[in-house]
Amino acid sequence: MTILPKFLLKGFRFGPMQSRGVALREPIIPSPPLTLSEGLKHNPHICRLNKLWVRTIMASAVSTASSEQVAVKAHEPPPLQVARRLEKFKTTIFTQMSILALKHGAINLGQGFPNFDGPEFVKEAAIQAIREGKNQYARGYGVPELNSAVAARFKKDTGLTVDPEKEVTVTSGCTEAIAATMLGLINPGDEVIIFSPFYDSYQATLSMSDAKIKTVTLRPPNFAVPEKELREVFSENTRAILINTPHNPTGKMFSRNELELIASLCIENDALAFTDEVYDKLAFEAEHISMASLPGMYERTVTMNSLGKTFSLTGWKIGWAIAPPHLSWGVRQAHSYLTFATSTPMQWASVAALQAPDSYYEELLKDYRAKKKILVDGLKTVGFKVYDSPGTYFVVVDHTPFGFDNDIAFCEYLIEKVGVVAIPTSVFYMDPNEGKNLVRFTFAKDEDTLKQAIERMKANLKQ
Numbered sequence: 001m002t003i004l005p006k007f008l009l010k011g012f013r014f015g016p017m018q019s020r021g022v023a024l025r026e027p028i029i030p031s032p033p034l035t036l037s038e039g040l041k042h043n044p045h046i047c048r049l050n051k052l053w054v055r056t057i058m059a060s061a062v063s064t065a066s067s068e069q070v071a072v073k074a075h076e077p078p079p080l081q082v083a084r085r086l087e088k089f090k091t092t093i094f095t096q097m098s099i100l101a102l103k104h105g106a107i108n109l110g111q112g113f114p115n116f117d118g119p120e121f122v123k124e125a126a127i128q129a130i131r132e133g134k135n136q137y138a139r140g141y142g143v144p145e146l147n148s149a150v151a152a153r154f155k156k157d158t159g160l161t162v163d164p165e166k167e168v169t170v171t172s173g174c175t176e177a178i179a180a181t182m183l184g185l186i187n188p189g190d191e192v193i194i195f196s197p198f199y200d201s202y203q204a205t206l207s208m209s210d211a212k213i214k215t216v217t218l219r220p221p222n223f224a225v226p227e228k229e230l231r232e233v234f235s236e237n238t239r240a241i242l243i244n245t246p247h248n249p250t251g252k253m254f255s256r257n258e259l260e261l262i263a264s265l266c267i268e269n270d271a272l273a274f275t276d277e278v279y280d281k282l283a284f285e286a287e288h289i290s291m292a293s294l295p296g297m298y299e300r301t302v303t304m305n306s307l308g309k310t311f312s313l314t315g316w317k318i319g320w321a322i323a324p325p326h327l328s329w330g331v332r333q334a335h336s337y338l339t340f341a342t343s344t345p346m347q348w349a350s351v352a353a354l355q356a357p358d359s360y361y362e363e364l365l366k367d368y369r370a371k372k373k374i375l376v377d378g379l380k381t382v383g384f385k386v387y388d389s390p391g392t393y394f395v396v397v398d399h400t401p402f403g404f405d406n407d408i409a410f411c412e413y414l415i416e417k418v419g420v421v422a423i424p425t426s427v428f429y430m431d432p433n434e435g436k437n438l439v440r441f442t443f444a445k446d447e448d449t450l451k452q453a454i455e456r457m458k459a460n461l462k463q
Contacts, residue, residue, distance in 0.1 A: 110421035118313040126349035142170030149354040158293040173317035174306035184334030190239035197428030223252040240272035246279040246391025249440040285390035375443040378454030393444040406436040
């Protein structure tokens with residue numbers, strides 16, 4: 001940096017430079033004030049120092065402009081930051097579609113949550129627990145009474161007896177059970193098989209675990225497991241396979257033959273099985289079979305489930321993982337550092353829910369069958385090709401009769417011009433092109449809402 005003689009600095013003062021935090025010379029222009037253009041002319045105030053004065057003024061002007069630019073940039077929001085393993089993941093499609101639904105006043109048949117409330121006896125149990133002071137941290141792996149209730153339900157459903165203290169871990173929803181299972185039992189580089197299309201949390205949590213994901217695609221019309229492809233993807237490097245039955249988003253239920261095939265490949269390759277069974281009580285046309293109940297599979301299976309879907313209480317986020325002690329250990333280690341514990345009063349209320357009589361589940365199925373019929377019949381009338389959905393509260397349809405290039409374009413039009421929300425299924429595939437012809441609707445809504453949505457599509461959606 002050039003140092004000016006002292007006699008040249010008499011007309012200057014020093015101040016902080018905003019952009020760099022260093023001293024900035026700011027000229028004090030003598031009276032009469034001069035503009036930059038005037039400084040280029042002979043002036044008695046400057047005499048023979050004219051050129052040096054002009055250079056100094058110009059340098060100061062440039063510095064001031066630079067400072068102003070930096071100040072403007074300082075008011076701009078900083079760039080979004082995310083770890084490389086999550087860079088490819090955007091805001092979840094469910095969040096995006098729910099925002100658009102509100103913006104356009106659209107009927108939301110996209111995100112899978114009921115627009116009606118859960119049973120009064122469960123809500124009253126939560127209120128009672130709060131009033132009784134059950135509001136502090138629960139035991140990390142679950143309130144003992146809830147662990148026992150989960151074990152009792154599992155025995156009734158599968159015939160398997162599990163130790164509630166060693167083999168049941170209560171989590172903050174099934175999504176956390178999935179994350180704890182992946183983070184607790186999968187090492188970097190482990191191969192994990194998933195079926196496309198898949199619940200988007202699977203890919204994200206496996207990416208956080210630095211797993212190597214292998215996919216097998218389930219294709220319409222019946223979304224059957226392709227045996228040849230499955231056998232080819234299994235190997236001695238396979239650490240685990242993740243199964244969702246009943247299946248989101250297709251509504252498929254894995255048959256006994258398919259599950260036995262998967263079980264034989266797990267045993268042959270010494271692989272684990274992770275099963276997401278949150279829709280187990282929403283099986284309309286086939287029997288739900290737990291992978292853990294098959295011969296030789298309990299010792300290598302983590303069974304995950306939750307309260308939200310069955311009891312229309314998705315906001316409570318009560319879930320659990322059932323596994324033998326040697327697998328529960330890893331799940332619990334991860335769970336301890338994810339959430340540590342789950343809402344105490346809601347756990348107590350969940351005990352009451354899981355002790356519900358069989359009549360509750362019978363009524364639940366009856367109610368959802370009626371909703372499903374309204375939606376399926378209506379979608380067919382509108383002109384969609386509707387695929388069979390024996391389980392869950394979702395229906396997948398082919399949107400191509402309406403002339404759109406892909407599912408994203410169709411869903412945007414459906415929201416903005418028709419006033420109904422569906423979910424584009426391409427987001428559930430590793431290769432989005434595999435799902436570009438399909439969209440998913442939910443019938444977890446009251447009957448009037450379903451009928452209104454159908455009427456909007458009849459009126460505004462033309463082939």
